[in-house]
Amino acid sequence: MAVVFRPVADADIARICSFVGSPQELYFFFPAATWPLTHEQLRDSIAQRSDSTVIELDGQVVGFANFYRWASGGTCTIGNVIVDPEVRGAGLGAQLIGQMIHIARSKHQASEVTLSCFNSNVAGLLFYPKLGFVPFAIEERKNKQQERVALIHLRYSPS
Template sequence: MLYHRTLSHDDLATIITFPESKEELFYVSPKFVYPLTPEQILALLENRVEPTVVRDDESDDVLAYANLYDKDDQEGTCWLGNVIVSPRHRGKGVSDFLLFTMMEKAKVNYGLKKMQLFCHNTNSKGLAFYDKHGFKPVGLNISKTEPVKYIAIKMERDL
């Protein structure tokens, strides 16, 4: 059985092991530098809310992590960020549970009506996952940052 709770400092040592490559970490956040460190996560949390972990009820292992940011009460929107699932638990419904948890938090805790996210154009698994859950492309963000240029697809769905 899965459950969720607020991120604790003790969870960081496990979460930093989830990204298996530079590319995968880039999908979590272009601001992160491989290998991921607890300090990077904590620094990003200064402007984020609802840092959430999914845990396994039996083993109490940390299985996934995400947060919300740029909450706009006037527009009724927020952004989903830093989504990552343990490599051993991918494809087992953990990401579904995490996404529904984050959508519920945005809706219930903040009264928001829409969730937005960016998914990189090369992240086909991520794009398929979000499409399956009702997120639709609504725009592009073309990075002009050197040395890595990328296209992030803006997706959104009603809550």
């Protein structure tokens, strides 16, 4: 299994969009987007973000992430994290997050790496602490149905 990280290319957009299987999954991946996810929505998001990165497994794109906040010497915040449903649970998401932490530190000299996860995203809430992320704040938000939800902010804190 050969794993490669590289910047996202326009040719990857359709494949990344295909990873989103439901409106709820889209909300976790890209809360500002509307269902169904279009190539234009993802392109627009990528244009406003930094370091949009894909992970390839044996030449096939199987994951995607980027930064929606980045500051040299400050905080980089990871967003738009998604992994192909066919390979979830195989450790590729952990490798992708590890690569984003590496980019934050090496390219941006980030002193802090953060990400956020909605309270209903149980898979994410169980996944990120295994990688060294620790909750530090909770923010009230409204979901697409205007229901109250909690956005849990996590900070990378390697042990």
